[in-house]
Amino acid sequence: MLGCFHHRGSAVRAAAGDLGGPVLGLGSYRILGLLTYSALSLALFVVIELAVADPLLDIRLFRYWAFTNSMLLISVLSVVLLGVVFYIPQFLQVAQGWRGHAGGMRRIRRVWRRSGPRPGPRW
Numbered sequence: 001m002l003g004c005f006h007h008r009g010s011a012v013r014a015a016a017g018d019l020g021g022p023v024l025g026l027g028s029y030r031i032l033g034l035l036t037y038s039a040l041s042l043a044l045f046v047v048i049e050l051a052v053a054d055p056l057l058d059i060r061l062f063r064y065w066a067f068t069n070s071m072l073l074i075s076v077l078s079v080v081l082l083g084v085v086f087y088i089p090q091f092l093q094v095a096q097g098w099r100g101h102a103g104g105m106r107r108i109r110r111v112w113r114r115s116g117p118r119p120g121p122r123w
Helices: 002-017 029-051 059-063 065-095 100-115
Strands: none
Touching (some): 059 065
């Protein structure tokens, strides 16, 4: 039951941008309510995970700097790569004036060239 509560809360928090964040602004009561709900849900998750014998995520691991640093770097890298995946096609279509198919074929050709076997001597 509690997992369902967190799952629904995550869906609401993830959709906050679509629920009027850009239109209403960050100071509106609706967005402030969602941010407060997010903070309380995160605090409840941490309390529950520290209390159970077999947690989904062992919060105690974040005490170690190497683990925390690697998680931060992985998160930043994931956001950057996701941004690149979405913004390169937009750039090619909007700024360069290419059609969607032409931009995709051009990018696929470069990926194939870089990932395939390279003929010639390998030193």
